[in-house]
Amino acid sequence: MKTLALLLLLFSASSHAEIRPFVPGSLQQIQAEQAGKPFILALWSATCIHCPGELKTLAKLARRHPRLNIVLLATDTPDEAAQLEKLALGYGLGKQAQWVFADPQPEKLRYQIDRRWFGELPRTYFFDRNHQRTASSGVIPVEQLEHWVGEHVK
Structure with a gap:
């Protein structure tokens, strides 16, 4: 029984990332x-209408470019962490x-x-190697994503 519990724990730990609380200083x-x-x-x-399509596109991009680092930041609350984990896994x-x-x-x-961001979603920030960033609101065309990855992810 202990072996089964350990295997389940190891499997669940490897199948998804822990959701961490985003507080002042977390961006740094x-x-x-x-x-x-x-x-x-x-x-x-979780309530954003256009976010599922954007996240599924990012997932496809990540599969094609394994060296691409994507950080997800949900604007929901920690009370919704279980639902957010499930959605991210599904996407x-x-x-x-x-x-x-x-x-x-x-x-x-x-x-x-971002002082110029008023909460519209999806919102995407592209950080280059030096962490100079560009921002985009709304669904980003696949071509734009591929172009950025081609320029920045080697």
């Missing part, structure tokens, strides 16, 4: 973890780094991410 932590590497920060929500992004807003004032977190 994400950038430190991605130091010297280009990455995509994808902001989404094919279960192994990507995952975060969720964890502040009672989400506006404060939005402001720390």
Whole structure:
């Protein structure tokens, strides 16, 4: 019985990433973890109508480019972590780094991410190797994603 429990624990740990709380200072932590590497920060929500398509496209991109780093940031709450994990797994992004807003004032977190972002989703930030970033709101065309990956992910 203990062996079965251990195997289930190992399987679940390897099948998806833990969702971490996004609080003031978390963006700097994400950038430190991605130091010297280009990455995509994808902001989404379980209630966003256009987010599933965007996330499925990012999953396909990640499968075609295994060196691509994608960080998911849900603008929901930690109370919804189980649902967010399930959705990310279903979209094919279960192994990507995952975060969720964890502040009672989400506006404060939005402001720390980008003073010009007003909460529209999906919102995507492209960080190059030096962590210079560009932002895009709405669904991003596959061609634009492929172009960015071709330029930045080697």
